[in-house]
Amino acid sequence: MIGKTKGLKLQISSSISVKKRSSALNDNNVSKSNKFKLKEDDFQFICELGTGAGGTVHKVLHTPTNRIMAKKVIGFILGGDENEREKSEKGILRELKVLRSCESQYIVEFYGAFSNIGDISICMEYIDLGSFDKILKKLGTIPEDIVAKITVSVLKGLKYLYDEKNIVHRDIKPSNILLNSKGEVKIADFGVSKEIVNGTMARTFTGTQGYLAPERVCEGRIHSIESDIWSVGLTMMELATGRFPFPPEGHAPLPSILDLLKYIEMEPAPSLPTGKFSKNFENFVSRCLIKDPDQRPKPKDLLNDSFCIRVENESLAQWADDIKSNFIFSQDCGLPNQNKVVVDQAGVDALATCTEVPGTLRIQGESITSFKSLTNLKKIGLSLDIYTTGVTDLSGLENLQEIGELFFIHSNSKLVSLDALTSLHTATGGILIYDNAVLSSISGLSALTSINPNNLPIFEFGISIYRNPRLTTLKGLENLKSVGNLLRIESLDLIANLSGLPTQAGLTSKNVTLSDLKTLNDITALTNWRPVPGYNTGFELSKLKSLVDIKPLTNLANGPINNLIITSNSDINDISIFNNSTIVGPTVNVYDNGDLCNWPNGFKEKLQAIPGANVTDACGTGTGSPSADAAAEAAKSKSNGNFVTPTVYLAAIISLFFI
Known part of the structure; x- marks a missing residue:
């Protein structure tokens, strides 16, 4: 059975006893024959075949023999009675020896087994069309x-x-x-x-x-x-x-x-x-x-x-x-609700016949240089994560239309543009584009119309674009009809305005983060945006060196605000758009804004009265000091409200998919 560990009972008391039992496996000649001396370092992961009650099964390459195998990994817990533990392990050894002795064309061939700390791996014949x-x-x-x-x-x-x-x-x-x-x-x-x-x-x-x-x-x-x-x-x-x-x-x-x-x-x-x-x-x-x-x-x-x-x-x-000729099987294209991890060019090319990857597809690896074999791919059932060091463009993904959850494009050191994504119309959970050293264009996303993480209760993402130092424009997002729950634009040194974001009336977002944007001086693209009905809105405006006018946020501020962070800004001198808002906290930080000298009557006192608020009059004191930045992060991390710093939240979301 293709399955995943669920509370398995082989119990190991210590790493020393684990090593002894690993030797016992080898001493008892569990391997199918002398040509298969199995150890973890000799396997190259290809993809996950499935998970369930019995363990996790991987398709692997045994590099010493160049043989494709199915490797089933069964975990066990630590501790327990020594006598019962040894009795159980002897039973396992006996059973594995029986497997070793089976020689029938009607039984999946057994190649051997070995143990690591915390699990046992059973290596078998790979059956290509599956169950x-x-x-x-x-x-x-x-x-x-x-x-x-x-x-x-x-x-x-x-x-x-x-x-x-x-x-x-x-x-x-x-x-x-x-x-x-x-x-x-x-x-x-x-x-x-x-x-x-x-x-x-x-x-x-x-x-x-x-x-x-x-x-x-x-x-x-x-x-x-x-x-x-x-x-x-x-x-x-x-x-x-x-x-x-x-x-x-x-x-x-x-x-x-x-x-x-x-x-x-x-x-x-x-x-x-x-x-x-x-x-x-x-x-x-x-x-x-x-x-x-x-x-x-x-x-x-x-x-x-x-x-x-x-x-x-x-x-x-x-x-x-x-x-084989007429159907795409899950062994090649992944399984629903599971991760398929591709680590080399051969793994990418193995997806050439796939029209759909029903689970999550994670593409990562230094040797990957091209996606040109993926022209049949139209749909990702869950999330798509692209993280490479050799790919310069996404040619091959021209026919990709739909991503069921999140779309991650990050840490691609040579990726220049997303221009190939001309058919992508849906990324239901949101898009996260970050840490791409030479990315200069996202205009290929112009077909994207649908982001709706409200349908996915674990998500609070929408658009998150940050730390792409060569990106000069957000053009490519203008046709979105829904934005989701978060707009995060951060650490983009060459972005002077938000043109490229959708501007039509009725767009909503629960959280808006504009941070560390040295040249941003125009946010009029947000003029028609509104709060999400029935929800509080969160704002973070920080380390903005050129922005003076935040009045385009007036409509977004027209509703209850749960968190308000305005810190370390050089030129913002008027925050009266928030004067009539109902600000409920728990995070309210307004300080270190060098030109913020004039406050609406009673507004500062109103903010200071909110429990935990950090509101000071920094008029003329300068901006962006390290101590102020650290204070801002500390204040946000102490918050127990529903506004979470994007970096922390991103790490949490990634852990849901890939850990």
Whole structure:
């Protein structure tokens, strides 16, 4: 199964004992053969294949042999009873040795295992078309003849495990049956991760609960080969019909897993819909789903069933080749709700056939020089993060239209422009463009019309552009119909005005940050912007060396303000636009503004009365002293309100995606 660690129980007491156990793995010859001497430093990460209850699976290159592998990483916690810990680890070693000894064309090949502090890595054959649950999502249903051939391979794999190795799988389901582009069907994950989690072999309540046989639900019997046969019947029904068999079609959904288990125990076994499939298939499924396990056949019996005999000599090679040619599989393009990290040019080029990356795509690496192979890419399901040192432009991304969450473009030392992004119309969470040393143009974003992080409750981003020293204009953002929750323009030495931002009436933002802009002298582009209805607005105007007139913010200031930061500005001399605002705090800092000599009557006292406010009359004292800047940061960091400094907030957001 492609899965992720969830509370695994292999417990290690110290780094010393970890090293001893790592040696034990090596001393016990866990590696498949002498040609695979496995250690972490010999693997090059390619991409994440999936995560779930059993661990995280990565596609990796074993560099000493130039072999692509699937590396499953299973974490464990520290501490616990030493005797129980050693007993559990001996069980793991025994189980891994069994895996090592398996040699069947119907079982995913095991290459070896090794441990690090905090986890164990199990290295296996990489199966390029992936698991049948993913294939089923692409196809909807699978033809009966194909299901029959899949069944034969699964039964032969189970027969081998049972007859030759005395192993029962315990978790047969579509996600544990894999297909390669040669048409070979293979069983994966027969109990290792479950063994690690549960400690004992077959008496534990293992397996995915929906696929459990009735005897495992109601009697807690030892898991037998007959229990695996029940799971085979459910799995083949699911592949043929496109839906999990419980509850039957037309039945009300079962509200909980307990209701499902009760249904499995108490209700009749499911059956194929009458008239849609052959009698042979109907009879085969009925044999698999006999509720009395003592009456249920074994794999060798079912292999002699007419449903299986008729496809014995058939091949799935052509069908697999058709799938490979006509569908984009998640192994190549990533998985929903997961990160796909690309670290070299080969990784970028491997995405050439992808029209969509359903999760997050992070492209980072010194060797990446071009995106020209990505012309098919139209959609990123979650976020896109581009961080390179060799890319000069984004040619290849001309057809990218939609980013489901955040768009990060940062720390690209040679990136000159975003001109290739001519089709991008949506970045739902916002755009963050920062620390790009030679970026001079973002005009390629002119198709961008939609930023709406209100639909994404964890986000408070909209537009954030900072520390791009060559950027001279914001042209490219003028067609946005919504801006989101934050406008942050900071540390752009060559920006003299905000032209390029949208100017139409009705634009809103919850927070506006204009900071460290040495040449900014015109903000009239913000004249028509308004507060977000029902929300307070936050303002930060700091270290502005040339700006005098802030009256274009009048409409934005026409509402409740939760935070007001006006600090270290050389020429701002009038802040009366805030005089009639309801300022509620908790952060109010107004100081070190050299020309701010005239205050509206009573306004300074009004601000000073807000608990925690730092408001002083700095008229004629100069601006931008280091102590003042430090005080501003300290004051903001102490705030427990809902205005967070953009740098701190950015770090928090990035951690949600990439840690």
